[in-house]
Amino acid sequence: MVPTRAPVSTAVYDALRADVLGGRLVTGDAIPSERTLSEHFAVNRHAVREAVKRLQQAGLVQVAHGGATRVRDWRATGGLELLADLPASGDPDAVRAGYELRACLAAEVAARAADRAPRDHRSDLRARSDALSAARDGGDERAVLDAYRRLWDVLVDAADNVAYRLAYNSLLASEDAAGDVTRPLLRAELHDAAGVETLVAAALDGDGGAARDAATTLCAHTLAALSPEAARAR
Amino acid sequence: MVPTRAPVSTAVYDALRADVLGGRLVTGDAIPSERTLSEHFAVNRHAVREAVKRLQQAGLVQVAHGGATRVRDWRATGGLELLADLPASGDPDAVRAGYELRACLAAEVAARAADRAPRDHRSDLRARSDALSAARDGGDERAVLDAYRRLWDVLVDAADNVAYRLAYNSLLASEDAAGDVTRPLLRAELHDAAGVETLVAAALDGDGGAARDAATTLCAHTLAALSPEAARAR
DNA sequence: TTTGCATACTGGTCCAACCAGTTGGTACCG
DNA sequence: CGGTACCAACTGGTTGGACCAGTATGCAAA
Numbered sequence: 001m002v003p004t005r006a007p008v009s010t011a012v013y014d015a016l017r018a019d020v021l022g023g024r025l026v027t028g029d030a031i032p033s034e035r036t037l038s039e040h041f042a043v044n045r046h047a048v049r050e051a052v053k054r055l056q057q058a059g060l061v062q063v064a065h066g067g068a069t070r071v072r073d074w075r076a077t078g079g080l081e082l083l084a085d086l087p088a089s090g091d092p093d094a095v096r097a098g099y100e101l102r103a104c105l106a107a108e109v110a111a112r113a114a115d116r117a118p119r120d121h122r123s124d125l126r127a128r129s130d131a132l133s134a135a136r137d138g139g140d141e142r143a144v145l146d147a148y149r150r151l152w153d154v155l156v157d158a159a160d161n162v163a164y165r166l167a168y169n170s171l172l173a174s175e176d177a178a179g180d181v182t183r184p185l186l187r188a189e190l191h192d193a194a195g196v197e198t199l200v201a202a203a204l205d206g207d208g209g210a211a212r213d214a215a216t217t218l219c220a221h222t223l224a225a226l227s228p229e230a231a232r233a234r
Numbered sequence: 235m236v237p238t239r240a241p242v243s244t245a246v247y248d249a250l251r252a253d254v255l256g257g258r259l260v261t262g263d264a265i266p267s268e269r270t271l272s273e274h275f276a277v278n279r280h281a282v283r284e285a286v287k288r289l290q291q292a293g294l295v296q297v298a299h300g301g302a303t304r305v306r307d308w309r310a311t312g313g314l315e316l317l318a319d320l321p322a323s324g325d326p327d328a329v330r331a332g333y334e335l336r337a338c339l340a341a342e343v344a345a346r347a348a349d350r351a352p353r354d355h356r357s358d359l360r361a362r363s364d365a366l367s368a369a370r371d372g373g374d375e376r377a378v379l380d381a382y383r384r385l386w387d388v389l390v391d392a393a394d395n396v397a398y399r400l401a402y403n404s405l406l407a408s409e410d411a412a413g414d415v416t417r418p419l420l421r422a423e424l425h426d427a428a429g430v431e432t433l434v435a436a437a438l439d440g441d442g443g444a445a446r447d448a449a450t451t452l453c454a455h456t457l458a459a460l461s462p463e464a465a466r467a468r
Numbered sequence: 469t470t471t472g473c474a475t476a477c478t479g480g481t482c483c484a485a486c487c488a489g490t491t492g493g494t495a496c497c498g
Numbered sequence: 499c500g501g502t503a504c505c506a507a508c509t510g511g512t513t514g515g516a517c518c519a520g521t522a523t524g525c526a527a528a
Contacts, residue, residue, distance in 0.1 A: 007299075007510090007511065007512090008511080008512075009287070009511090009512095033477080033478060033479080034478085034479065035478090035479095043512080043513090044512060044513050044514070045513095045514095046280055046283075046511095046512070046513075046514095047511085047512070047513090049280075049284060049479085049480085050283060050284055050287045052479095053243070053284045053287045053288055053291075054287055054288065054290075054291040056288075057287075057288040057291040057292060058291060059315075063479070064478080064479075064520090064521080065241075065478075065479050065480065065519070065520050065521080066477090066478050066479060066480095066519070066520030066521035066522080067478060067479080067520080067521055067522080068478065068479090068521095069478085069479080075396070075399060076403065077403060077407075078400055078403055079313065079314060079315030079400060079403055079404040079407065080313055080314040080315065080397070080400045080401045080403075080404045081293075081313030081314065081315050081400075082400055083396065083397055083400055086396065091396070093396065094396055094397070097395045097396045097397035097398070098397045100395055100397065100398075101339075101395070101397035101398060101401060104338060104339065104342040105335075105338065108338040161331045161334055161335070162309070162317065162320060162325070162327065162328050162331045163314070163317055163328070163331035163332045163334065163335035163405075163408075164331070164334075164335060165309060166312055166313060166314040166315075166316055166317055167314045167335060167401060167404075169310065169311060169312055169313055169314075170313040170314045170401075171397075173311075173313065174397075241479095241480065241481090242480080242481075243480090243481095267508080267509060267510080268509085268510065269509090269510095277481080277482090278481060278482045278483075279482095279483095280480095280481075280482075281480090281481070281482090283510085283511090286510095297510070298489090298490080298509080298510075299488070299489050299490080299509080299510050299511065300488070300489030300490035300491080300508090300509050300510060300511095301489080301490055301491080301509060301510080302490095302509065302510090303509085303510080
């Protein structure tokens with residue numbers, strides 16, 4: 001019943017990651033030795049090593065056999081997946097940055113999805129669009145978001161480009177990590193039924209230009225909600 | 235002198251990652267138990283655990299205490315950093331996909347860099363542009379690529395958006411992973427001196443639209459070299 | 469001053485054991 | 499016969515300790 005408690009290595013990982021992303025450890029700093037860390041966190045050295053492996057995989061540190069483990073310049077070497085961790089580490093601008101990237105990506109995805117428009121995706125598109133409308137009537141905000149995501153899922157698949165797919169995944173992960181705080185900001189976009197209908201129609205028509213415009217219009221809602229003016233109003 | 239041999243956990247990680255990305259292990263499959271793997275690779279179980287931790291961090295597997303470790307659907311959950319691993323795992327389209335994403339990203343970066351155009355970056359931009367010209371005269375292709383990258387580095391910084399920065403990093407990592415094979419394809423873009431000059435001038439002018447167009451033109455060179463027609467000609 | 473090496477760090481690997489969950493089969497009870 | 503409870507055999511999680519393998523540093527000898 002009780003959710004399995006997180007492994008100890010995760011606690012170490014979270015702490016170190018927060019120190020790096022939060023700027024308490026800066027590029028070039030040597031993190032304490034594994035033996036020191038294991039003592040500090042009161043865990044076995046193996047657990048520390050697993051945490052460090054994850055940091056290494058995330059591109060946050062560079063490990064040198066015999067030498068110290070040093071913090072890398074993640075702004076210069078980190079991948080997009082780090083975006084999900086930034087808001088929790090005290091970088092509020094990361095959310096806006098993510099949605100700006102999404103706007104750029106969504107426009108391209110919509111255009112390509114419309115241009116390539118594989119027949120297999122057409123019925124899916126219609127179905128997801130209908131499901132989104134139904135969710136709006138249902139009134140459950142979370143369900144609306146899910147339905148909206150599933151609609152874009154089809155478009156991203158239709159765009160037929162792994163890089164778009166993976167980047168989109170990273171952005172969704174980032175959105176999830178930001179949590180409920182930013183969810184109200186999406187409301188205008190989620191409930192622009194006419195905008196979504198325009199997008200779907202353009203995609204089914206194979207009109208890439210119109211699809212791109214429709215996607216841009218949709219994303220603009222959320223960008224507006226994230227603008228400095230809107231932020232001051234909150 | 236001899237480069238330090240890779241840790242054994244890396245060998246296990248590479249093998250398992252290749253199995254997942256290469257499709258030999260598909261979504262939902264359970265990977266062998268840690269004890270089995272440690273026996274199979276003739277390494278200690280801790281080494282296997284470190285490898286699995288990295289797979290988990292990369293989003294390729296899902297670990298369950300007491301249950302089996304299962305392969306996740308990385309196309310649905312993986313982040314952009316996976317793009318670097320795809321070509322080596324037998325997905326040749328991944329390279330083209332990456333450059334398509336770059337084209338979309340570069341246009342946006344150029345536009346924003348021009349619009350925001352912080353004064354600090356102006357002299358940098360000029361300097362990097364001159365360095366690129368000098369590198370072209372030098373004749374060292376690798377130096378040209380480095381100089382070109384440094385130019386874009388300034389533009390990405392000037393665009394002032396972490397998400398763009400991180401996505402750009404992922405794309406560079408992917409380009410590096412692809413290695414020398416794809417490098418000749420960049421030649422036309424790297425040596426379009428007039429195109430680069432147009433881009434830099436637009437950025438210094440603060441003309442976002444012109445910068446976007448210039449970036450698109452530049453990226454088009456490489457996209458053309460990657461087109462199906464060009465691929466057949468090779 | 470410079471060179472070179474012992475030494476005390478750093479991370480890398482192994483062994484062995486036990487804890488903590490999950491799963492599945494089996495024996496028991498209704 | 500059907501259902502339930504339980505136990506045994508998995509799975510991953512964690513610990514301790516030992517030793518190997520590189521790196522950095524300071525002191526002693528040239």
